[in-house]
Amino acid sequence: MNAGPPPVPVRRRRRVPPPLVRLAGWLAAGALLTVLTSTAEGTPTDHLLVLREAFGSTALLWWLAAAGVLWAVLEVWRARDAGPALARQTAGVRAGWQRIAERPLNRRLFLLAAAVAAIVLPRFAGEFYQRVLVDQVAVFVLLAVGLNVVVGWAGLLDLGYVAFFAIGAYTCAFFTRALPVKPPFALNPFVILPIAVAVCLVAGLLLGAPTLRLRGDYLAIVTLGFHEIVQLFLVNKDTWTGGNQGAGGIPHFSIHLDGVHYAWGLDSLPYWYLFIGMLAVVLFLFSRLEHSKVGRAWTAVREDEVAAAATGVPTVRYKLMAFAIGASVSGLSGVLYASRIGYINPASFPVVLSISVLSYVIFGGMGSLIGVVVGAALLTFLPAVFQEQELVRQEDIPIWIGGILVVMMIFRSQGLIPSRRRRRELGLAAQGIADADAMSESPEGRT
Amino acid sequence: MATAADAPHRGEPPAGPLLAVRGVTLRFGGLTSLNRVDLTADRGEILAVIGPNGAGKTSLFNCLTGVYTPQEGTIAFAPPTAERPVHLVGGPARRRRGRKPHVVNRAGIARTFQNIRLFAALSAYENVKVAAETRQRTGPVGAMLRLPHARANERSSDAATSALLDFTGLLAVADETASSLPYGVQRRLEIARALATEPALLLLDEPAAGTNPTEKRELEQLIRRINGDLGVTVLLIEHDMRLVMSVADRVTVLNFGRVIAEGRPAEVQRDPAVVEAYLGTPGPDEGPEEEP
Numbered sequence: 001m002n003a004g005p006p007p008v009p010v011r012r013r014r015r016v017p018p019p020l021v022r023l024a025g026w027l028a029a030g031a032l033l034t035v036l037t038s039t040a041e042g043t044p045t046d047h048l049l050v051l052r053e054a055f056g057s058t059a060l061l062w063w064l065a066a067a068g069v070l071w072a073v074l075e076v077w078r079a080r081d082a083g084p085a086l087a088r089q090t091a092g093v094r095a096g097w098q099r100i101a102e103r104p105l106n107r108r109l110f111l112l113a114a115a116v117a118a119i120v121l122p123r124f125a126g127e128f129y130q131r132v133l134v135d136q137v138a139v140f141v142l143l144a145v146g147l148n149v150v151v152g153w154a155g156l157l158d159l160g161y162v163a164f165f166a167i168g169a170y171t172c173a174f175f176t177r178a179l180p181v182k183p184p185f186a187l188n189p190f191v192i193l194p195i196a197v198a199v200c201l202v203a204g205l206l207l208g209a210p211t212l213r214l215r216g217d218y219l220a221i222v223t224l225g226f227h228e229i230v231q232l233f234l235v236n237k238d239t240w241t242g243g244n245q246g247a248g249g250i251p252h253f254s255i256h257l258d259g260v261h262y263a264w265g266l267d268s269l270p271y272w273y274l275f276i277g278m279l280a281v282v283l284f285l286f287s288r289l290e291h292s293k294v295g296r297a298w299t300a301v302r303e304d305e306v307a308a309a310a311t312g313v314p315t316v317r318y319k320l321m322a323f324a325i326g327a328s329v330s331g332l333s334g335v336l337y338a339s340r341i342g343y344i345n346p347a348s349f350p351v352v353l354s355i356s357v358l359s360y361v362i363f364g365g366m367g368s369l370i371g372v373v374v375g376a377a378l379l380t381f382l383p384a385v386f387q388e389q390e391l392v393r394q395e396d397i398p399i400w401i402g403g404i405l406v407v408m409m410i411f412r413s414q415g416l417i418p419s420r421r422r423r424r425e426l427g428l429a430a431q432g433i434a435d436a437d438a439m440s441e442s443p444e445g446r447t
Numbered sequence: 448m449a450t451a452a453d454a455p456h457r458g459e460p461p462a463g464p465l466l467a468v469r470g471v472t473l474r475f476g477g478l479t480s481l482n483r484v485d486l487t488a489d490r491g492e493i494l495a496v497i498g499p500n501g502a503g504k505t506s507l508f509n510c511l512t513g514v515y516t517p518q519e520g521t522i523a524f525a526p527p528t529a530e531r532p533v534h535l536v537g538g539p540a541r542r543r544r545g546r547k548p549h550v551v552n553r554a555g556i557a558r559t560f561q562n563i564r565l566f567a568a569l570s571a572y573e574n575v576k577v578a579a580e581t582r583q584r585t586g587p588v589g590a591m592l593r594l595p596h597a598r599a600n601e602r603s604s605d606a607a608t609s610a611l612l613d614f615t616g617l618l619a620v621a622d623e624t625a626s627s628l629p630y631g632v633q634r635r636l637e638i639a640r641a642l643a644t645e646p647a648l649l650l651l652d653e654p655a656a657g658t659n660p661t662e663k664r665e666l667e668q669l670i671r672r673i674n675g676d677l678g679v680t681v682l683l684i685e686h687d688m689r690l691v692m693s694v695a696d697r698v699t700v701l702n703f704g705r706v707i708a709e710g711r712p713a714e715v716q717r718d719p720a721v722v723e724a725y726l727g728t729p730g731p732d733e734g735p736e737e738e739p
Contacts, residue, residue: 285591292590293580293600300566300577307564310512312552312581312644321587421568424624 023071030067034060037396118276122269130268132384137377138275139337144360144376145282145369146329151358152367152419153295154322155302156212157220159354160227164200164327166349167230168334171196173247173344181240189253189339193332200331204324212319215305227351234346246345250338264339271340278336279373282329287369289325298322299421359405365415367422375416379404463525463532465490465680466511466556466648471520471536473506473704480506481517482704488648490527493674493681495691495712498701499724504684505561507701508650510536511682512558516545526555526647553582557646559637561653561684567626571636574625575611578643579604607643614676615639615669631662635669642673648680649673655687663690670694692716700724 034054054060077083100106122133143165150158173179175187175195187195211222234241241247253274254263264270289295297318300308309315338344357376364375379401386392392400408415414423468486472479481503488494496504509515511522513535521537533554536545546554557578566574583604589597612618615635620628625636634654641649651670655663667690673679685691691698691712698715700708702724708715715721 288593289587289591292597293583293585293604294587294590296569296573296577296580299569299573303566303568304564306514306548307560307566308577309548310514310552310558310560310564311578311640312549312557313577314547314549325587424568 019075022075023068026067026071027064030063031060034063036399037393115280119273122272127268128388129384130272132381134268134271134275134340136380136384138272138279139333140357140360140380141373141376142275142279142282142333142336143330143357144364144372145279145286146326146333147357147361148326148367148369148372149286149289149329150322150326151361152372152422153290153298153302154319155298156319156322157216158223158323158326159220159351159358160207160223160225160230161326161330161357162349162351162354163223163227163230164203164330165334165337165353166234166344166346167203168196168200168331169338169344169348170234170241170247170334171199171331172335172338173250176250176339178247178250179240180238180242186251188256189251189335190255193335196331196335197328200327200334201324203331204327205320207327208320208323212316212323224351227354231346231349231351234349242345244345244347246343246348248343250342250344252342253339271336275336278332282332283369283373290369294318294321356401359401363405363408363415365418365422368415368417368419371415371417371419378416464488465525466682467521467523467525467532468507468511469521469523469537471507471510471517471522473503473510473515473517480704481510483520484701484704484706486699486706488680488682491674491678491680492696493670493683493694495683495685495695495698496701497685497688497691497698497715501703502701502724503704504701505652506704508558508652508684510545511551511650512556513546513548513551524554524556524648528555528647549581552644552646555645555647556650557641557644557648558650559634559641559652559654561656563630563633563637565625565633565637565640567624569625570622571617571625571628572608572612572621574636575639575643576604576608578640579607579611581644611639611643614642614672616665631658631665634658634662634666638669638673642677642679646679648682651681651683651685653684653686655685655690663687666690667694688716 031054034057035051037059101110122130125133143161147158147161150156150161170179172189172192174181175183175192176189177183177186207223207226211219214222235244238244252264253271255261264274297308297313300311300313301315301318305315341348360376360379361372362375363379364373365371383392383397383401386400387394387397464487466486466488468484471481471484471486473481484503484507486494486496486507496507498504506515510517517536522535523532524535525532535551535554535556566577569577580600583600585597585600588594609618609621612621615638617632617636617639620632625633628636634657638649638651638654654670655666658666670681670683671694674681683691683695695712697710698708698712699706700715700718700721702720707720707724708718710718
């Protein structure tokens, strides 16, 4: 017999195979979604009750089944290494599509088709969808296009963007004598449009001038504070703004020229055409701006502020310009919105709205006009569709949008339809060459 | 000290030096980065600033370009277009606030960076064009409406950009993304971008760092052509002694923030203070090139 000590048994911790870990993750996500999206006896805030009710419900089974199926598909996908294979197989098709999309004539045709669709299709939509198109899609697309200038082109994080929207709306209310403090005359909303644009331009300059020397996170905090200030002013200065009651009876748009009389009313379709008309003008001007001296200077500032200043770009002035131009589009949208709805109060402009608009911009593709338009349109229209079809409850919509954004940032961080410049930037960052984060502090000190 | 007669290039009227740095002192808290530095760049010359690591060369550049404002001293710049010298720092009015970098650039000083700082997402062409456009007056309204003057400006900056890319031999890569270019090409692109702002004085911060021998030779020729063909005065920070000795008209040596020697390359090379700064004194202290 061997006299030595008995060999110590090697205790090896049995590792759970990764696929099972992933399955657990998917099932947990399914269960979580069940709880989050279900109400028990109308009290969605009582989580324990919801939890008890949710277990044993058929909804849970459905969610778990869906999670399981998704897991199985992904495991097969992974095992077969299908991702790269698919990428290889579709490379030719994608390159071909790229060629088609890049050709100027095709671009024009595409724009024409989009314009025709935007003009014709809403005629055949139901009343509900027409209302969604105007009150949600059009308003937010316009807002997103404006915010894109600030965030996408100049690389400034603006979390108080909706404050300018509110300023535009209240400007409209003021000049139509809907506020407690009244001007001696009432103006047609059409006349107010340029006034509101100017007011927001000035407001943007006033906010920007002292703060745009800040960078990244600091600027975001300041803009957040600016939004709070505007909202508190609207609530507290009730002798001017009507306080929480807000302002009602804002008249609709109307034209009274020689022989031409037309008034926009409660009908959605005329407002839709008004909105997309404005949007078309803004898009036309902005697409020129993007590929002009100004657009290039913004990109330079976003890419490297120190280098931009050393190349003679007055960085603060260009940042201010982006801020003011973005704000003015927001004001434009505010006038349209106020006149369309006819009633505004401070609660119409919560901070969350700024975050939503920002998420539409990010979803669509920062810096890409088409991407931002499509992104904002999808994220405002689809929830309404799902809601109408009673697939999703209204309270759950932010969860879904949040979920979509998370998935989007993991798998396609450049957004739905990224701009060419942004695509380059992120492509380089992925290779570790450059820095994709436009907000990061530059190492060379102040500019 | 060398005089303007050493500068072989232009026959410009002797209206004083192009750049006069007098007694510039820059401190970061207790650390004195530049200590009463005097530096003179005459019109049309190539002046090299050399010195061990941490000697204050890049700090000097940052003072010249308005990134840092020195606590003491004056910097006067007299471009051919200006009637009187522009006081970048100090001057008669004792303005302690230095000029902003973009103002310095408009006055006629352009620079490159030690660690290349191109606009990564823009193409090589756009990188140069941004610089070529900065003096134009096109505003957002002009750009949006494509007013006549905006279009004329666009054409002139396009022409200037193409000419400069041709001058620096970068026309072939004009449409490439800046950061996808090889290192040496990026260095040249940075020089092209700096030249696009039509400077009277070009500051090159270690342009040969990280380039291969072929690229170094090309760079040497490029610097000579910038100086000779374009008539731009060049101020060069460089570690590569062979390049400095062959290309520079004069050399200023910095060590621990002080000017320790100045003169023609061959003289400076023999200067005992310079030899000591670079090789160290044989003694207990063996790490002479470190920042204190």
